[in-house]
Amino acid sequence: MAYALLGSFASVDDIAKTPSDDKETAVVKLANRIQDEGYDVLCLPLTTDQWKKRWTETCISSLGDEEHRDRDREQRLADEKRAEDWRSQPAFQLDEVTMTRLDEAQGVVVVASEWLELDAADDWVRHDAAIALQQELAYAAYLGIQSVILPAPRSREHVASYARIVNTCLKSVPYVNLAVRLPIYDPAKLDEGIPASPFVLGRSPRMPSMSMPGTPTLLVSDDSRHAHNRPGPERELNTTWEMWDLIRTICDYNTRLSLALDLALALPSTLGVLNRWSAEPVRHIFLPASTFIANAKGYPVLSKTTQSFLRASMTHQPTIILSGTTDRVHERGGGAAYVQYVRHLERTSPVVRATETEGTVEHFAQGYQDYLQAPLQPLMDNLQSATYETFERDPVKYHQYEEAIFCAVSDLQDVENLIICVAGAGRGPLVARALNALQRAKKDAKIYAVEKNPNAYVTLQRRKAADWGDKVTLVYGDMRALEVPEQADILVSELLGSFGDNELSPECLDGAVRFLKPTGISIPCSYTAHLAPLSSAKLYNEARSGATASGSPAGLETPYVVMLQAVNILSGDGPGVSGACGPRIQECWSFEHPRKDALLDERGLPFSNSHNVRSARLKFHIPHAGVMHGLAGYFEAVLYGTIGLSIHPERKDHVSKDMLSWFPLFFPFREPLYLPSNSELHVTIWRLTNTRQVWYEWHAEAFLAVQAIAAPGWEKPRSSSLGLLSATPSLQDLSMPSSPLIDAVDMPFGSPSDTAMPATPVREPSMARDSGHGVHRARGEPLTVIKIGQTNLHNPGGRSSWIGLE
Ligand SMILES: C[S@@+](CC[C@H](N)C(=O)[O-])C[C@H]1O[C@@H](n2cnc3c(N)ncnc32)[C@H](O)[C@@H]1O
Structure with missing residues (x-):
């Protein structure tokens, strides 16, 4: 079974070089040819260089820059009139598009004009790029094309404008799926001396040729070209992801918006950071022949990190789009070697192997991945x-x-x-x-x-x-x-549920323990609930669609049973900024049987259910920035002695490998919670009860450590008894924060340092990283922890979800 579709990119030149005849156009011929070569999908640009030329002449040349200022007034008026005509009635000329017939467009993935700068600093360029994109998408929709890859965002500064335009397009073109093309990161920015791409900073006239899908370059900030402000790899990696996060948030998590990840550049070895893409809707992966390296025999292979990333990406069932495979980039193997190699990675992907091996959870759960199910209520309902x-x-x-x-x-x-x-x-x-x-x-x-x-x-x-x-x-x-x-x-x-106690085992066994001799053994003798913070756009959207359909928040306040797949656990092992964080997946609470503590009536039953109330406050270290969409719940049970049951991701294989009976539980959040790198998450969860029901309520808060740098205008005391303070910073000293959220941080209070001074956003270079295990202080610079976000209280009083005791 194929997990990935293989796409072949055909450039405008490839199309031009392919002869057409009366029966078959060049595009149809190319589509047939690539199928014979083992590909599933043809990927091609929607427009030609003629379109780029006309748009550039119409929209850029008429802007009146230096070059054109001397032209006579009449000519300029004529140019502006031409631009206005196009703006009011945008339409293509025949030679400006690569396809005109339905049979050409069938099943293809098209790339919209990649030179369109939807995030240009210039309002006019942006405005006209938006009109051009709408024109392209309308044309793609006319041809029945279902997948369009958008031009990549290039500027962190104007990405909101990019996102706004994409959102408008999603509304105006209702049936086409759009993918945002994004390099995972841009190492050029880490290399001092390499000038930023003219494509990024310049205007469209200097745009590169479209013979290959050029790898977009990101402009993080103009400051990043100065050595002392150069972003570290972590920040660079965060920036591309944050751009995506902003785009999909502005587009309100539209399910027709996905990602086309560009792997043209070698991946960094920071796999922890790469995990975040597993929780995102990656529908396409660009893989040019130039990304491959040659093995000892001259055949194309990929670096270890890229191999692992691609293998892990098979969970998304992406379309992997190869390009330049006939350009003889590698000595041996020809074009077929790339196809064979990617198929080899697919076959050897752990997720593919697990799914194809009988007896594994992955095999058993096929079709149920990331599918939300209401938990069973075996006490209230009679099972089928x-x-x-x-x-x-x-x-x-x-x-x-x-x-x-x-x-x-x-x-x-x-x-x-x-x-x-x-x-x-x-x-x-x-x-x-x-x-x-x-x-x-x-x-x-x-x-x-x-x-x-x-x-x-x-x-x-x-x-x-x-x-x-x-x-x-x-x-x-x-x-x-x-x-x-x-x-x-x-x-x-x-009587166990995915969270241990969520099918009311404690309450039922309170009754059944009467059947046990005082020295008797209960199997299970205990079970423990576990939690971890989870990112998954898919699960959030699924839970939200239920909530939107019913018009109540119930869908986002209900724990679901779900076979987790396209998810990322955001926490890491490590003490975190407070030094008090627990492990990546943490214990909430336990129940033991037979229990000794409950007060019993004459029949041997507890007077109330109060002894089964529980609460937990858990602190998680968040090493890499991410958006949290809820909590993953797991359980472990001790049956007897060392024999147990476990769905804990890190221990299940030791305790009860390939056990199929329980998928994890997902506690959704009503709103996503942004967590910056090296932040700390505090989760509070309660198991509550009345005479008829048991339910959970949950809540989370996010914290960030910042250094106690004085606010602008604050003057350093001449002598500080605290001895904590660094010199008063000037505004210029505060470099751009690593996250847009840091800008919104209020002055802290209640922290030890606030008696002396308020804290301001931290200067990133002085925040030393402890290899992903938390933040430690740079010498002499105090850290203070400030709150940066929180969720609602979910499911208060069990208003949206509960488990019936009767
Ligand atoms: C999860 S099923 C397990 C069934 C079986 N032991 C198995 O492993 O396939 C739990 C069973 O307990 C029964 N059950 C739940 N609460 C009960 C109660 N209070 N008294 C008697 N049976 C109960 C349910 O009807 C259901 O048959």
């Missing part, structure tokens, strides 16, 4: 037979249970008349596993199987009649209310 059947397909979960029962039974060698109670038996798989374990341990026991689902109870009766006989006694009813004739030595249950 098909749902039980899906559970029963997981060999790992039942194997773990059998091992746990086997070990517990073996440890109870001395107990006579052993009794096992399976609470919530469903269709009976745990009963069958308990019988297996007993046989293996050469022990006899009486088994009680308790089930409240009347329909599953019929299946249990059938199995008792056919397989189990007198060894098993069935008890129909709710374990919180019924009585069993005798107490058990081992209580087996599987």
